[in-house]
Amino acid sequence: IAGITQAPTSQILAAGRRMTLRCTQDMRHNAMYWYRQDLGLGLRLIHYSNTAGTTGKGEVPDGYSVSRANTDDFPLTLASAVPSQTSVYFCASSETGAQPQHFGDGTRLSIL
Amino acid sequence: DQQVKQNSPSLSVQEGRISILNCDYTNSMFDYFLWYKKYPAEGPTFLISISSIKDKNEDGRFTVFLNKSAKHLSLHIVPSQPGDSAVYFCAASARKRGSTLGRLYFGRGTQLTVWP
Numbered sequence: 001i002a003g004i005t006q007a008p009t010s011q012i013l014a015a016g017r018r019m020t021l022r023c024t025q026d027m028r029h030n031a032m033y034w035y036r037q038d039l040g041l042g043l044r045l046i047h048y049s050n051t052a053g054t055t056g057k058g059e060v061p062d063g064y065s066v067s068r069a070n071t072d073d074f075p076l077t078l079a080s081a082v083p084s085q086t087s088v089y090f091c092a093s094s095e096t097g098a099q100p101q102h103f104g105d106g107t108r109l110s111i112l
Numbered sequence: 113d114q115q116v117k118q119n120s121p122s123l124s125v126q127e128g129r130i131s132i133l134n135c136d137y138t139n140s141m142f143d144y145f146l147w148y149k150k151y152p153a154e155g156p157t158f159l160i161s162i163s164s165i166k167d168k169n170e171d172g173r174f175t176v177f178l179n180k181s182a183k184h185l186s187l188h189i190v191p192s193q194p195g196d197s198a199v200y201f202c203a204a205s206a207r208k209r210g211s212t213l214g215r216l217y218f219g220r221g222t223q224l225t226v227w228p
Contacts, residue, residue: 004155033216035218040121040220041220042118042201042218042219042220042221043156043201043203043216043218044218045215045216048215058215090155090156092155100146100158100161101158101216102158103148103155103156103157104155105153105154105155106153106154106155
């Protein structure tokens with residue numbers, strides 16, 4: 001079934017460690033996004049990519065980095081995790097920037 | 113500053129009745145609005161959208177109304193079913209502006225509970 005795959009589904013991580021959340025889509029969508037969802041705050045955009053080879057910062061980019069080497073993959077890296085990065089992370093994609101976004105099932109990340 | 117606001121964190125409705133979820137926005141450049149539904153342990157799924165050139169869009173039991181002068185939109189679910197119980201997120205985008213093309217601004221969500 002076509003869609004977005006996120007890995008891992010959940011992770012407990014010690015503060016200060018490096019972590020990469022993986023996101024792969026097989027819909028050949030041009031645009032991809034990373035959001036974090038925190039209780040009472042809704043979904044907030046971390047980084048986005050309108051097309052392979054380009055990335056941009058969202059609302060809450062600090063402490064995160066992304067890369068878009070090809071159309072299908074959009075990994076999110078926490079260089080040195082901190083407890084405030086405990087959250088549920090969602091990857092999304094859309095055919096173009098003007099179309100509704102499709103979401104993966106999320107990665108639940110706990111930083112201790 | 114929250115550009116998209118859902119002021120009701122929760123709503124409880126009896127099965128068969130109408131559910132009305134509300135959303136307000138502050139940015140007059142927004143021209144495309146969406147509703148997403150989210151079940152626990154799943155990602156949000158797209159439900160329905162509306163462009164600012166319309167004031168109503170209908171899809172089965174779901175209708176979205178847009179009042180541009182009031183910067184307000186609402187989602188009506190008629191009749192409500194227990195399977196509609198989920199968190200509903202309102203989102204907005206300024207599709208015509210290159211720097212924000214495709215970026216969605218989300219509200220904080222409303223938990224809808226439909227009871228038998």
